[in-house]
Amino acid sequence: MSGEIITGKKTVMTPFNVIAGMVVLMGLIITAIRFTKGLGAATNLSDYNPWGIWIGFDLLVGVALAAGGYVTSAAVYIFGMKKYHFAVRPAVLTGFLGYLFVVVALHYDLGRPWRLAYPFIVGWGTTSLLFEVGLCVALYLTVLFLEFSPAPLEWLGFKKTRYLAVRLTMVLTIFGVVLSTLHQSSLGALFLIAPSKLHPLWYSPYLPVFFFVSSIIAGLSMVMFEGMLSHRAFHDKMDEEHLSESDSLTLGFGKAASLVLAGYFTIKIIGVAAGNHWNLLTTPYGIWFLVEMIGFIALPCFLYAVGVRDKNLMLIRFTAAWTVLGIVINRLNISVIAFNWHLPASDRYFPHWMEIGISVFIVMLIILFYRFIVTRMPILYEHPDYKGEEQ
Amino acid sequence: MGISRRKFLGWIGAAGISASIGKPAGASSISQFSGFPDSKGVLHDITRCVGCRSCEDSCNKINELPEPDTLFSDQTVLAKNRRTTTKAFTVVNQYISKNASEKPVFRKIQCNHCLEPACASACFVRAFTKTPNGPVTYDPDVCVGCRYCMIACPFDIPAYEYDEPLTPRVVKCTMCAPRIEAGEIPGCVSVCPTEALTFGKRKNLLSIARERIRNNPDRYIDHVYGEYEMGGTSWLYLSGVPFHEIGMREDLGIKSGPELTSGALSIVPMIVGLWPVLLTGIYGMTKRKEKNAFIEQEGAVAAAVERANHESIKKIAAAIEKERLGKKKAMEAAEKEKEKGIK
Numbered sequence: 001m002s003g004e005i006i007t008g009k010k011t012v013m014t015p016f017n018v019i020a021g022m023v024v025l026m027g028l029i030i031t032a033i034r035f036t037k038g039l040g041a042a043t044n045l046s047d048y049n050p051w052g053i054w055i056g057f058d059l060l061v062g063v064a065l066a067a068g069g070y071v072t073s074a075a076v077y078i079f080g081m082k083k084y085h086f087a088v089r090p091a092v093l094t095g096f097l098g099y100l101f102v103v104v105a106l107h108y109d110l111g112r113p114w115r116l117a118y119p120f121i122v123g124w125g126t127t128s129l130l131f132e133v134g135l136c137v138a139l140y141l142t143v144l145f146l147e148f149s150p151a152p153l154e155w156l157g158f159k160k161t162r163y164l165a166v167r168l169t170m171v172l173t174i175f176g177v178v179l180s181t182l183h184q185s186s187l188g189a190l191f192l193i194a195p196s197k198l199h200p201l202w203y204s205p206y207l208p209v210f211f212f213v214s215s216i217i218a219g220l221s222m223v224m225f226e227g228m229l230s231h232r233a234f235h236d237k238m239d240e241e242h243l244s245e246s247d248s249l250t251l252g253f254g255k256a257a258s259l260v261l262a263g264y265f266t267i268k269i270i271g272v273a274a275g276n277h278w279n280l281l282t283t284p285y286g287i288w289f290l291v292e293m294i295g296f297i298a299l300p301c302f303l304y305a306v307g308v309r310d311k312n313l314m315l316i317r318f319t320a321a322w323t324v325l326g327i328v329i330n331r332l333n334i335s336v337i338a339f340n341w342h343l344p345a346s347d348r349y350f351p352h353w354m355e356i357g358i359s360v361f362i363v364m365l366i367i368l369f370y371r372f373i374v375t376r377m378p379i380l381y382e383h384p385d386y387k388g389e390e391q
Numbered sequence: 392m393g394i395s396r397r398k399f400l401g402w403i404g405a406a407g408i409s410a411s412i413g414k415p416a417g418a419s420s421i422s423q424f425s426g427f428p429d430s431k432g433v434l435h436d437i438t439r440c441v442g443c444r445s446c447e448d449s450c451n452k453i454n455e456l457p458e459p460d461t462l463f464s465d466q467t468v469l470a471k472n473r474r475t476t477t478k479a480f481t482v483v484n485q486y487i488s489k490n491a492s493e494k495p496v497f498r499k500i501q502c503n504h505c506l507e508p509a510c511a512s513a514c515f516v517r518a519f520t521k522t523p524n525g526p527v528t529y530d531p532d533v534c535v536g537c538r539y540c541m542i543a544c545p546f547d548i549p550a551y552e553y554d555e556p557l558t559p560r561v562v563k564c565t566m567c568a569p570r571i572e573a574g575e576i577p578g579c580v581s582v583c584p585t586e587a588l589t590f591g592k593r594k595n596l597l598s599i600a601r602e603r604i605r606n607n608p609d610r611y612i613d614h615v616y617g618e619y620e621m622g623g624t625s626w627l628y629l630s631g632v633p634f635h636e637i638g639m640r641e642d643l644g645i646k647s648g649p650e651l652t653s654g655a656l657s658i659v660p661m662i663v664g665l666w667p668v669l670l671t672g673i674y675g676m677t678k679r680k681e682k683n684a685f686i687e688q689e690g691a692v693a694a695a696v697e698r699a700n701h702e703s704i705k706k707i708a709a710a711i712e713k714e715r716l717g718k719k720k721a722m723e724a725a726e727k728e729k730e731k732g733i734k
Contacts, residue, residue: 035556036556037554037556038552038553038554038555038556038559039551039553039554039559040553040554041554043553045538045551045553046553047474047475047476047477047541047547047549047550047551048474048547050538050539050541050542050551051538051542074670077674078670078673078674078677079673079677080674080677080678080680080681109537110535110536110537111534111535111536111537111538111551111552111555111559112534112535112536112557112558112559113535113536115516115533115534115535115536116535118516118533118535119515119516119535122516122533123514123515123516123517123518123533124517125514125515125516125517127511127512127513127649127652127656128512128513128514128515128539129513129652129655129656130513130515130537130539131515132656132659134515170674173670174666174667174670174671174674177666177670178662178663178666178667178670181662181666182659182662182663185655186655186659189652189655189656190539190542191542192651192652192654192655193509193512193513193542193543193648193651193652194542194543194545195644195651196545196640196642196643196644197542197545205654208655208658
């Protein structure tokens with residue numbers, strides 16, 4: 001009897017769960033502070049630095065890394081790579097959770113979050129890039145919800161509704177790509193209005209294109225990176241197809257990522273050339289720019305290519321993680337590190353620990369929701385009732 | 392493209408102009424908006440400013456702002472590099488020349504009330520309005536608090552009430568819009584003892600500024616700051632020292648905020664219109680390729696089957712023939728045996 005109780009306890013009190021519990025508790029405490037005492041109590045934001053990591057990381061990085069949803073569904077349904085079908089559901093789920101928590105995180109950053117819908121109710125500020133971002137994110141979140149809905153409907157056994165949802169797949173995929181193209185690029189275009197504040201090496205009229213292209217890289221890499229983590233944690237939940245095809249997906253997506261990275265590197269160079277900013281490359285900011293260009297764009301491009309040629313799955317998966325890190329660095333460079341570069345150090349921004357705390361809290365919530373869903377719904381395996389069905 | 396331009400178009404004549412008609416005048420328009428005619432502005436002659444801070448004092452009282460940290464008579468704060476805050480719509484800073492023999496220079500900082508404000512074009516709820524009178528005003532009743540206006544402002548003017556949990560507002564100079572509406576002049580201008588500030592129609596101020604430069608070419612840098620910076624501002628500046636030496640950016644360019652983003656915005660409808668066509672096309676091609684591959688495969692299979700059938704028929708025939716021959720041989724052999732036996 002007592003032995004049973006101990007083993008029962010042990011399954012809940014895993015090291016991960018303990019850490020997760022602590023992070024959630026911390027998040028709730030900071031949430032209380034943020035909403036009762038205001039932004040000033042929980043952040044280092046200032047009049048010079050109105051945007052910190054809640055925008056730079058939670059919004060910009062969050063949206064970029066949630067690009068796996070549209071990238072994978074486009075690959076499978078539009079470009080006809082049917083053998084990667086098994087990867088659509090986990091990618092769409094991550095995309096959905098990613099966007100959902102981008103919106104959740106936004107509530108922390110907005111001064112009056114309960115007015116989030118005002119742009120669409122009170123004043124249509126169509127001259128604002130942020131309006132476009134908001135509209136596209138709202139619509140895309142809906143699209144992702146519908147794309148994801150077959151899984152919970154199968155889980156709940158609502159066959160008719162599921163049938164309707166599945167029939168929408170093609171239309172939703174096309175909508176998803178259109179909306180993603182728009183808001184991924186618009187996130188970069190947000191900074192077009194501030195040429196005097198963003199360092200010239202990062203500022204470019206091509207910013208929207210850079211953001212869109214790098215979102216494809218982020219999407220591809222994130223699907224591989226996430227697949228690697230899922231294989232460790234949820235191996236038992238995966239069906240035959242998932243287990244046998246995931247190596248082929250890693251090779252295919254690795255090849256694609258290498259190719260897109262090569263294109264991205266090229267257009268980034270064109271950006272420097274168009275602005276004729278070569279002379280800035282030897283400044284401290286220039287060296288940091290080169291670190292991003294060589295270390296996080298050229299290097300992963302090369303490593304992906306080598307990994308695919310040698311069929312070295314370990315190398316490709318490592319590169320995927322490295323590339324994801326590169327995307328994080330790029331988005332933080334544009335929103336925080338190279339933004340306001342001209343100001344003296346005393347007026348610059350460094351995040352408050354509570355800002356970091358909320359970002360960690362949000363990431364943890366995504367992981368917990370992901371775990372809750374994949375351990376219950378048919379995400380990593382096909383539901384036996386609908387096996388082999390064309391989707 | 393800017394709210395201002397749209398409103399301007401509506402204002403100059405086309406009464407009842409609808410939003411949908413107003414919009415095409417944006418990104419694709421070749422017309423140039425150079426400000427509302429007869430809009431007001433202020434000329435700040437930096438060479439005349441003595442750093443008395445009366446303007447700060449007056450601004451504080453008229454706008455009912457919180458008590459300042461130190462009295463307005465305190466001259467020591469001038470040496471600090473201050474900016475506008477939630478408590479101060481305007482501040483005066485002192486700039487000491489590297490050349491010790493030259494007198495220090497004082498500059499007043501406040502919202503420049505751009506002709507096509509970046510803050511207004513960045514706002515997704517249209518909380519900012521460029522009024523035909525000149526002031527750029529802010530409506531806290533619709534503000535969501537995204538602070539994109541602060542990112543957009545090239546002059547680092549808007550401040551935010553970060554410590555306000557429920558009703559945080561963006562705070563900035565209003566150019567005393569209510570007073571201008573009532574025919575009065577802005578508070579800061581009304582109290583300036585040295586006439587370092589002049590209020591009037593912007594176009595008249597530009598003439599005054601040019602005349603001062605013409606009459607005293609040694610006293611002034613030959614540039615009216617704000618005439619073209621960021622598409623032009625309602626506040627204009629004259630200085631005796633290069634503007635960048637007194638903390639004013641000379642690298643802002645002459646494009647207005649809305650112009651910087653209009654290109655990106657103009658591509659949006661193109662993507663909405665063409666992406667579905669492109670994607671459906673790719674889908675169609677993929678489908679067709681799959682279908683063709685299927686047909687080819689079917690054909691190949693059928694051919695293979697036929698070939699196989701053909702061969703097997705031959706084989707069977709051969710086998711039958713062989714058996715027939717075998718039988719014949721056996722029969723003949725048996726016949727022979729029989730004959731032998733009879734013999």
